[in-house]
Amino acid sequence: MAFSKDGVNFKVIPKMMVEYNAYRSSVFPKSSDGEHINFGAVVATKNGVFTYREFQLSKKKMDEALAK
Structure with a gap:
């Protein structure tokens, strides 16, 4: 997974x-x-099993990572 502020x-x-x-x-x-x-x-896995997950990202941590 990746994230960006500017899409580039x-x-x-x-x-x-x-x-x-x-x-x-x-x-x-x-x-x-x-x-x-x-x-x-x-x-989805190769054997046809679908799973649902939820997760949370911290905006502060994302901003700090993008500033590097």
Whole structure:
């Protein structure tokens, strides 16, 4: 997963959402406030299993990472 403020320069999060047997995934924003962005994700594996996950990213940490 990667994020960007300008749509050109991206920072990549090094930890993979799925490490093995990954086929396709879709990540979408659910809500946002002044401090966090909440996401949902549908992850499909090669054996046909679909799972749903939710996660949260800190806006402060994203801004700090983009400033480097």
